[in-house]
Structure formats: C-alpha cells, structure tokens
Amino acid sequence: MPRGSDDSPRCVRSSRLRASGPFIAALLIAGSVEAATVSPRNVLVLHYNSGVLPANVELDRGLRATIESAPDRPVSIFDEFLDMPRFGGEAFDRTLATFLRDKYAAHPPHVIVVGADDGLAFLLRNREETFPGVPIVHVGVSLRFLRSVSMPPDIVGTAATYDFGGTIEQALRFHPNARRLVLVTGTSQFDRDWERRLRSEVSRFEGRVTPEFLAGLSTRDLLRRLGELGEDSVVVTVGYFQDGNGAQSVPRDTVREMAAASTAPIYSVMSPQIGTGIVGGRMTTFEEMGRHTGATVNAILSGVDPASLHLPESVSSSLHLDWRQLRRWGIDEKSVPADSVVHFRTPSFFEQYRREAFATLLLVLLQAGLIAVLMTERRRRITAELTRDTQYTELAHASRLAVAGELTASIAHEINQPLGAILSNADAAELILESADDRRGALQQILADIRRDDLRASDVIRRLRTLLSRHVVEKRKLDVNDAVRDADSLLRSEARRRKVAIETRLLADEVAILGDPVQIQQVLINLILNAMDAVAGLNEERRVVIVSLSHDDGRASISVKDRGVGISPELQPRLFDSFYTTRKSGMGLGLSISRSIVEAHGGSIRVESRPGEGATFVVELPAAERGEPR
Amino acid sequence: MREPAVVHVVDDDVSQRTALLRLLGAAGFETRGYASAGEFLLHPVPDNHGCVLLDVRMPGPSGLDLQDALRRQGVTIPVIFLTGHANVDSAVRALKAGAVDFLSKPVDRDELFEAIRRALELDARRRAEIDEAAELRARFATLTPRERDVLDRIVAGKLNKQIADDLGVAERTVKAERAQVMQKIGASSPAELGALAERVRKLGQY
Numbered sequence: 004m005p006r007g008s009d010d011s012p013r014c015v016r017s018s019r020l021r022a023s024g025p026f027i028a029a030l031l032i033a034g035s036v037e038a039a040t041v042s043p044r045n046v047l048v049l050h051y052n053s054g055v056l057p058a059n060v061e062l063d064r065g066l067r068a069t070i071e072s073a074p075d076r077p078v079s080i081f082d083e084f085l086d087m088p089r090f091g092g093e094a095f096d097r098t099l100a101t102f103l104r105d106k107y108a109a110h111p112p113h114v115i116v117v118g119a120d121d122g123l124a125f126l127l128r129n130r131e132e133t134f135p136g137v138p139i140v141h142v143g144v145s146l147r148f149l150r151s152v153s154m155p156p157d158i159v160g161t162a163a164t165y166d167f168g169g170t171i172e173q174a175l176r177f178h179p180n181a182r183r184l185v186l187v188t189g190t191s192q193f194d195r196d197w198e199r200r201l202r203s204e205v206s207r208f209e210g211r212v213t214p215e216f217l218a219g220l221s222t223r224d225l226l227r228r229l230g231e232l233g234e235d236s237v238v239v240t241v242g243y244f245q246d247g248n249g250a251q252s253v254p255r256d257t258v259r260e261m262a263a264a265s266t267a268p269i270y271s272v273m274s275p276q277i278g279t280g281i282v283g284g285r286m287t288t289f290e291e292m293g294r295h296t297g298a299t300v301n302a303i304l305s306g307v308d309p310a311s312l313h314l315p316e317s318v319s320s321s322l323h324l325d326w327r328q329l330r331r332w333g334i335d336e337k338s339v340p341a342d343s344v345v346h347f348r349t350p351s352f353f354e355q356y357r358r359e360a361f362a363t364l365l366l367v368l369l370q371a372g373l374i375a376v377l378m379t380e381r382r383r384r385i386t387a388e389l390t391r392d393t394q395y396t397e398l399a400h401a402s403r404l405a406v407a408g409e410l411t412a413s414i415a416h417e418i419n420q421p422l423g424a425i426l427s428n429a430d431a432a433e434l435i436l437e438s439a440d441d442r443r444g445a446l447q448q449i450l451a452d453i454r455r456d457d458l459r460a461s462d463v464i465r466r467l468r469t470l471l472s473r474h475v476v477e478k479r480k481l482d483v484n485d486a487v488r489d490a491d492s493l494l495r496s497e498a499r500r501r502k503v504a505i506e507t508r509l510l511a512d513e514v515a516i517l518g519d520p521v522q523i524q525q526v527l528i529n530l531i532l533n534a535m536d537a538v539a540g541l542n543e544e545r546r547v548v549i550v551s552l553s554h555d556d557g558r559a560s561i562s563v564k565d566r567g568v569g570i571s572p573e574l575q576p577r578l579f580d581s582f583y584t585t586r587k588s589g590m591g592l593g594l595s596i597s598r599s600i601v602e603a604h605g606g607s608i609r610v611e612s613r614p615g616e617g618a619t620f621v622v623e624l625p626a627a628e629r630g631e632p633r
Numbered sequence: 634m635r636e637p638a639v640v641h642v643v644d645d646d647v648s649q650r651t652a653l654l655r656l657l658g659a660a661g662f663e664t665r666g667y668a669s670a671g672e673f674l675l676h677p678v679p680d681n682h683g684c685v686l687l688d689v690r691m692p693g694p695s696g697l698d699l700q701d702a703l704r705r706q707g708v709t710i711p712v713i714f715l716t717g718h719a720n721v722d723s724a725v726r727a728l729k730a731g732a733v734d735f736l737s738k739p740v741d742r743d744e745l746f747e748a749i750r751r752a753l754e755l756d757a758r759r760r761a762e763i764d765e766a767a768e769l770r771a772r773f774a775t776l777t778p779r780e781r782d783v784l785d786r787i788v789a790g791k792l793n794k795q796i797a798d799d800l801g802v803a804e805r806t807v808k809a810e811r812a813q814v815m816q817k818i819g820a821s822s823p824a825e826l827g828a829l830a831e832r833v834r835k836l837g838q839y
Contacts, residue, residue: 416690416717420646423717423738427652430742434659449655456648499692 043077044304046070047112047134050084051122051143057255057275058289059118062142065293066116066300073301079110087121089244089251100129107134114303115139116296120148127152138309142296143289146317156310161295165272166320167204167239169285173322174237174270175211177282177334183236184212185229187261189243190219197241212237219247222257226264236267239284242276255279268332274323277346282332283324292318400473402596403525406532407471413497417463421456428453466493470528474521478604480627481520482513483559487550489520490527494535502543503535508551514559515627522600523624526608529593530563530620537567537618558606560623569614578610597622638753639683643667643699644715645691649738653686653715660746670699682760684733684752689716689723697723700730709759711752715740766832773833775817783810787823788830 048066050059063082070078083103115137117126123141126133141149141160149162175181184205188198198218205214217225225246229238240261242254255275262269262280269281274288295318303309322343329336329345339345352360407414428449435442435449470493491507498505516523527550534548549564570578579598594608601608605625612618640662644650650666657664663683667673669691685703687696694702700712714727714735724735733755734748776784779800786796793811797804820826 412718412720419717419738420649423715423740424646424648424652426739427649427656427742431652431656431659434656438659445655449652452648452652456652459648500690 043079044114045079045081045107045110045112046300046304047081047083047107047115049115049117049122049126050082051087051117051119052084053086053089054082054084056253058273061275061289062118062293062296065288065290065295066142066297067293069294069297070300073304076304078304081107081110081112085122085125087119087125096125096128099125100132104133112137114300116300117141118143120144123148123158124152127158138303140296140299140303140309142292159299159309159312159314161292161299161314162317163292164287164317164320165200165241166285167201167272168207169320169322170270170272171205171208171237171239173285173340174239174268174282175208177332177338178237178268181235181237182212183232184208184214185232185236185238185267186214186216186218187225187229187238187240187243188216188218189245189257190247190249191243191245194218194243194245197243201239221248222246222250222252222260226260229261229265229267232265232267234267238265238267238269239271240269241271241273268328272320277323277325280328281325282328282334283322283343283346285320285322287318287320288323396473396476399522399525399596399600400471402529402593403470403521406525406528406593407467409532410494410497413494413500414463414467416500417496418460421460421463424456425453425460428456469521470524472521474519476519476522478517478519480515480517481523482515483552483554483561483624484509484513486518486520486523486527487552487561490524490531491550493524494528494531497532498535498548501535501539501546503538503546503548505531505535506547506549508549510552510554512554514552514554516559516604516624517627518604518624519600523604526597526600526622527561527563529597530622533593533620534563534565534567534618537565541567554626557626558623559626560621562619562621564617564619566617569616570610570612570618571614575610575612579608637663637682638756639663639665640749641665641667641673641683641685641710643670643673643685643691643696644688645669646688649688656742656745657749662749670694670696670702673699674702682753682756684711684713684749684756686713686715686749689714689727690718697726697730700727700732704730709756711755713748713752769818769829769833772818773830776814780810780814780817783807784814784818784826784830787811787814788827790827 048063052059067080070080085099112134115126115134117123117139118141123139123144126139130139136157139158139160141158143163144160146162146164171184186198186201186205188194188201198216202216208214217228220228232238238261240258242256242258242261243252244254245251246257254273258269258271258273258276258281259279270284271281272284272286274286274290277283299312299314302312322340324339324343324345326345326348329339349355432446432449435445466489487507487509491505494505531548531550538546538548545566547566549562551562551564553560553562579594598608601622601624606623608620608622610618610620640657642650642653642657642664644653644666645668647668650668654664654666667676671693673685685699687699689696696712696714696716703710703712711733712727712731713733714724715738716723716735717738719735719737727735733752736744736748782800783796786799791799793804793807796811797807800807815821815823815826818826818829820829
C-alpha cells in the first residue's frame with residue numbers, strides 16, 4: 004500500500020535541494036578526478052500513491068532516517084509519486100516510464116525503492132525502458148504478489164504483512180461477547196482488493212462470529228449503519244478510497260469518521276490509523292518498513308550484491324493499541340499482551356507525578372507522624388493535667404484540713420455554745436416539770452430556744468463539713484458578697500479568740516463570679532487567717548483585718564488588708580511558692596494553693612505591701628456573664 | 634435577815650445566758666445576767682451574798698480579765714468559769730487566781746449546781762469572817778485613848794506595875810482600866826485579848 008509518499012513541504016523542499024546538490028557537484032567535479040570518486044549516490048523512491056498519504060509520511064520517515072544515518076556518504080534521495088490508484092492505463096504507463104527515464108538521465112539512480120504491488124508491477128513492466136540493471140528494493144508488496152511473479156535476483160525486499168487474522172483473533176479476545184464481525188470496504192479497485200483479502204481471511208472465523216460486509220454504501224448510510232451496531236459487534240476495516248457514491252477520500256479520514264459514528268469497536272491493520280479512534284490491530288508500522296528498506300538500500304549502496312542479501316520473507320507484525328480506546332471500550336489493561344505497543348497512554352497520576360507523589364506521600368507520612376506524636380503528647384498532657392488536677396484537688400483538701408485543725412478551738416466553741424444552751428434549757432425544763440407550777444409558756448419558750456440552738460449547731464457543722472469535704476470541683480454562679488459573708492461567719496469565732504476584728508466591706512449589688520464555692524471560700528479563709536497571723540501580738544487598734552470588695556470592668560476583686568508588719572520586698576516573690584512559710588506551724592501551702600485555685604478560676608492573685616505598713620492581698624476574678632447558668 | 638444569794642451570769646452568748654438564767658431560776662437561785670465583762674463592772678460591785686458564773690471567751694475583756702479586775706478592786710465574790718473549749722493555760726490561770734471551778738460547756742446540771750453551792754459556801758464563810766472583823770473593829774473603836782495605851786502595853790506583855798510606871802499613874806488605876814478594856818473587847822484572858830488585838834491590827838483598822 005505504500006505508494007510514494009513524502010507529503011510534507013519539508014520533504015518536497017529537501018527533495019529539490021538534493022536534486023540540485025549532485026548537479027552542483029557534477030559541475031565541480033568536471034576537472035577533478037578525485038572528486039568523482041566521492042560523487043553522491045542517488046536513490047530514487049517510487050511511491051505508489053500521492054505524497055500526502057499518512058502511510059507515505061511514516062514510511063519516508065523511517066527510510067530517510069536510516070539512509071541518512073550512514074556516515075560519510077553523500078546520498079541524494081529523489082521521490083516520485085505514481086498516483087496509481089487514481090490514474091492508470093497503458094498510455095499512462097508508457098508516458099510515466101518515458102518521463103522517468105528522461106528525467107533521471109542526468110542523475111541515474113543507483114538504487115530504486117518501490118512501494119506496493121502495483122508499483123513493483125509497473126517497474127517490472129517498464130524496467131528495461133527506464134532503469135535497466137539498477138537494483139530494486141521493494142516495500143509493502145504483498146506476499147501473494149511476490150509469489151505470483153518470478154523475481155530477478157537484483158530485486159529484493161521484504162513482503163508487507165497485513166495480519167487480519169491476528170487482528171480479528173485479538174479483537175475477539177478483547178470482546179468475547181461479539182457475535183457479529185462487520186467488515187467495511189470501499190468501491191475503488193484498490194478497496195475491492197482489500198475486500199477480497201478480507202473475505203479470504205474471515206472465512207475461518209465463521210461459526211464463532213457472523214461476518215457481515217458493508218461495502219459499496221454511501222458514507223452517510225455507512226455511518227448510520229455503524230451507529231446502529233450494538234455491543235455484540237466488532238468492526239474491521241482499513242478504510243477506503245471511494246464510497247458507494249463515488250466520493251473520493253483517504254482511508255485514514257474515512258476510518259476517523261467511522262470511529263466517531265460507530266457504536267462498536269473498530270480494528271484495523273494500518274498503523275497510520277492508530278489515533279483516529281480505532282482500538283488497534285496487529286500491524287507492521289510503515290516507519291518500521293521504511294527502516295528495513297533503508298537498511299537494505301544502505302547495504303546495496305555500500306557495494307553488497309543484492310542477490311547475496313538474505314532478507315526475511317516478511318516483517319513480523321505486532322499488536323498496536325490506542326490506550327484511550329481500550330479505556331473507552333472497557334478493555335482491561337491486564338488482558339493486553341505484554342509485547343503490544345500501546346499508544347497515547349496517559350500516564351497514571353502516579354506515573355506522571357512520581358516524584359511529586361513521593362514527596363507528597365512523604366510529607367503526608369511525616370505530617371501523620373507529627374500528628375500522631377502530637378496526639379500522644381496531648382493525651383499524655385491531658386493525663387498529666389488530670390493527675391495534676393487530682394493532686395491539686397487533694398492538696399487543696401489537705402490544706403483545708405490543716406486550716407480546720409487551726410480552727411479547732413473556735414469551731415469547738417461555736418458548737419459547744421449552742422449545745423451548752425440546749426442542755427441548760429433541757430435541765431431547766433426538767434426542773435420546771437418537777438415543780439408543781441403550771442408554766443407551759445416557759446416550757447414552750449424553752450423548746451423554741453432548744454430548736455433554734457440545735458439548728459445553729461448543725462449549721463456550724465454543715466459549714467465545717469463543706470470546708471472539709473473532698474468534693475467534686477464544680478463551678479457555679481455565686482455572689483462574692485455571699486462568699487465573703489460565709490468566710491466571715493466561719494472565722495468570726497476564731498477572730499474573737501485571737502482578739503482580731505474582721506471588718507467586711509461588701510458591695511450593695513450582687514457581683515456574680517463563676518466558681519467553686521468551697522474553693523473560693525478556702526482562698527478567703529487562707530488570706531484572712533494569714534492576715535490575722537500578721538497582726539497577732541500587735542496593739543489592739545492594729546488587730547484589724549479588712550476584707551473589701553470592688554467590681555469594675557468585668558472583674559470582681561477581693562482584697563484582704565492587714566495592718567501588720569508587712570512583707571519585705573525580697574520575700575514577696577516567694578510568697579506563693581509551695582512549702583514556703585514564715586510560721587512555725589503550717590505546711591506553707593495556703594498561698595500556693597490559693598494561687599492555684601484563683602488561676603484555675605481564670606483570675607489572679609497579688610500582694611501589695613510595704614514593710615511596716617501591713618499587706619494587702621488582692622484576688623481578681625472574672626465576673627460571670629449575665630445569663631450564665633446559676 | 635440576810636439578802637438572798639445572787640448568781641451573776643456573765644456570757645455574751647444570749648441563748649447560753651438565757652438558758653443558764655432559766656435553769657438557775659428553776660433551781661431556786663436568785664440570778665442576774667450580764668452580756669459582757671464591762672456591763673458587770675458598770676454595775677455597783679455587789680456587796681451581798683452570791684457568786685459569778687463567767688464565760689471565758691467574750692468580745693472585749695475576757696472572763697479572765699474580769700477576774701483580775703475584781704481582785705484588784707478587792708471584791709472577793711467567788712468566780713466559776715464556764716468555757717466552750719477548755720484550754721489548759723486559761724484553766725490554770727483562772728484557778729491560780731482563785732476561781733472556784735472551771736467548767737466546760739455543755740455543762741452538767743449537777744456539776745454546775747455543786748460548783749455554785751461551793752462558791753456560795755465560800756462566799757458565806759468569807760462574809761462571816763468579814764462580819765466578825767467588823768464587830769471586833771467596832772469593839773476596839775469604843776476604847777478611850779487611855780485605854781488604848783493600856784491595851785498596847787498589855788499586848789506587849791507588860792505587868793500592871795510596869796504599865797503604872799510608864800503612864801505615871803497608880804498601879805490600882807491600871808488594874809481598873811485593864812478590867813475595863815477586857816470587858817469592852819470581850820476577852821476573858823490577856824492571851825485572848827492579845828490574839829484579838831493582833832487580828833484587828835492585821836485588818837489594818839487599828
């Protein structure tokens with residue numbers, strides 16, 4: 004089928020240059036014997052068809068590349084296009100032969116390359132009139148033709164194989180459910196030759212599939228018929244030059260149209276048709292044929308006797324496939340034979356961006372690792388915080404127990420006071436009952452007093468139990484005024500025992516904070532007890548502890564002021580450290596725990612003191628938003 | 634007839650005070666209540682029969698402070714302490730200062746009554762001593778200056794003749810005056826006269 008090709012302008016131009024090259028060389032060598040020994044060798048390529056056919060372009064590419072790759076040997080390649088499918092007849096034959104003989108009289112070819120059965124036949128008919136004795140290398144000639152003629156030994160070449168059988172076999176492997184084998188051909192002489200070949204090939208598939216020839220249809224009808232095919236069909240074609248209406252075309256274009264219209268996969272044996280929409284087929288590419296031919300030409304040009312060349316009878320075919328079409332028809336890539344050539348394969352994302360993918364993967368892995376580390380770290384931290392919270396709660400509780408121990412005398416007094424009253428009242432009542440007098444009114448009064456004192460005693464115990472409880476820390480809305488009042492009532496007795504006056508300056512309005520009542524009270528008790536310690540042993544007028552409240556800017560502050568000796572500036576920074584104490588008794592945890600509690604409530608604690616002028620501890624806590632749960 | 638004994642209850646805790654007054658009242662004691670040491674001191678120091686039931690811990694001056702103040706004023710009324718939380722230091726201090734008892738609240742009725750009984754007995758005894766001393770002072774007050782001179786010399790152990798020489802009078806005159814002194818004082822012998830004179834001197838009235 005290759006019939007003279009080189010359709011591109013580049014090739015045309017280069018052909019002209021090469022044509023003029025030897026001419027100039029001939030002028031130059033006129034007086035130079037030495038130069039004659041390096042005179043260029045001429046290669047005439049007779050393309051069977053016109054130059055624009057894709058098959059020719061492919062073939063030319065392979066041929067030229069191979070010939071030109073031979074070093075240090077000027078070669079001129081001349082191309083002629085016999086245009087035989089469309090023109091023919093005895094007169095054309097004769098005129099063409101004369102034309103070639105006259106044309107190349109000045110540049111006699113050293114080797115002639117000829118394409119296709121008809122091209123070789125032309126040359127065989129006109130060899131004596133045109134280029135007698137010039138070795139001929141044929142390409143793309145069918146095995147059948149070669150076997151039908153007796154070939155002189157200086158005409159060599161490898162037969163073209165169009166592996167329809169292998170192609171159909173492969174198609175049926177890809178489409179095991181196919182029941183119809185549709186074969187499309189055209190109406191030109193050439194097309195009918197193909198039809199004959201196809202008919203001889205498909206006979207062996209009868210029984211497995213039903214062959215169905217679509218020949219001689221108009222392009223429109225053909226495309227409609229192809230569009231009506233179903234999944235049970237496979238189409239095999241090589242395209243056609245002429246349709247049923249006599250419209251001329253080029254096989255590759257017709258295949259492209261068919262592929263667009265067909266609802267069944269199309270297979271072909273022509274390599275240029277890869278990319279038009281066919282799935283593929285077993286084929287020898289024209290470029291490959293061109294390379295084989297070029298190698299033979301090179302051998303002859305270097306002086307090898309053509310008859311001594313042992314060329315293979317035919318070039319083996321290989322399976323060529325369009326990857327996109329494999330995808331389109333749902334053909335599993337695994338079922339593609341390993342030795343097949345897959346065109347237009349879009350590399351998978353991973354193949355295309357291997358480096359980037361690896362980098363990304365690495366990054367993701369690193370990130371995942373980092374996240375894992377951070378998560379572990381976070382869990383560890385939470386556990387640590389929980390442990391710390393537990394320890395802190397325990398410590399706070401221990402500190403409260405210590406405070407309660409300090410308050411034992413006062414607490415006992417506070418409880419014994421009502422108990423004493425109750426007992427005395429009961430005794431009095433007994434005496435009254437023993438006497439004969441009817442003093443019911445007095446007894447009623449006594450019982451009311453007993454009840455009141457009992458409640459008073461249990462209230463003391465309740466407050467004490469709250470202070471001593473190992474409770475679950477629970478923040479709720481509470482009024483700082485109440486907190487101060489509670490602390491004051493718990494400490495009033497102790498203050499009396501120590502002869503210290505506690506003065507509270509409350510706010511007129513409720514100032515709510517979010518806090519744990521027990522812990523807030525603990526802070527207040529710690530601070531007030533410290534203040535009472537600070538003023539112990541001083542003159543009575545200085546034995547005063549002032550607890551005052553203020554509220555501004557979303558913060559409630561509680562200050563506990565004493566008029567003691569104050570705290571020296573060097574000691575102030577260590578005040579809130581654990582186990583730092585200036586007292587003989589006590590663990591030195593009061594202020595440390597107070598700070599922990601205040602900070603856990605989102606607040607701060609600080610001391611303001613000048614030696615000799617007493618100290619003021621200020622606790623600032625964020626005021627609760629309105630509407631927060633009570 | 635003597636005024637009845639009064640139990641003075643000093644306690645700042647109103648319910649405790651009320652209960653004590655009620656109990657003591659039911660037991661037949663005459664009582665009087667005070668809310669603080671100061672209030673007790675503001676009232677004229679009771680001269681009559683009684684005792685003080687004193688709370689140790691009170692705002693302002695404590696029970697112990699009040700005890701000191703009474704002692705400094707020479708008021709000998711017996712004191713019983715009542716405390717909510719007994720503390721060795723204050724108990725020792727109170728008892729050294731002469732407290733009759735140191736009781737813990739809640740106090741047992743019988744224990745309280747026993748303490749009050751002892752306090753009132755002590756008070757009665759002291760009061761009797763005071764009454765006796767006052768009578769003795771009154772008897773000594775009836776002596777003329779001349780008779781005191783004679784008394785001094787009798788107590789010093791001088792004989793009638795020596796006294797007569799000292800005073801420049803007859804021995805017989807001394808004898809008569811001596812009999813007069815013995816009669817006025819109510820002593821039956823010179824030894825008894827000497828003991829009585831010594832007691833009066835100790836009371837600082839002579």
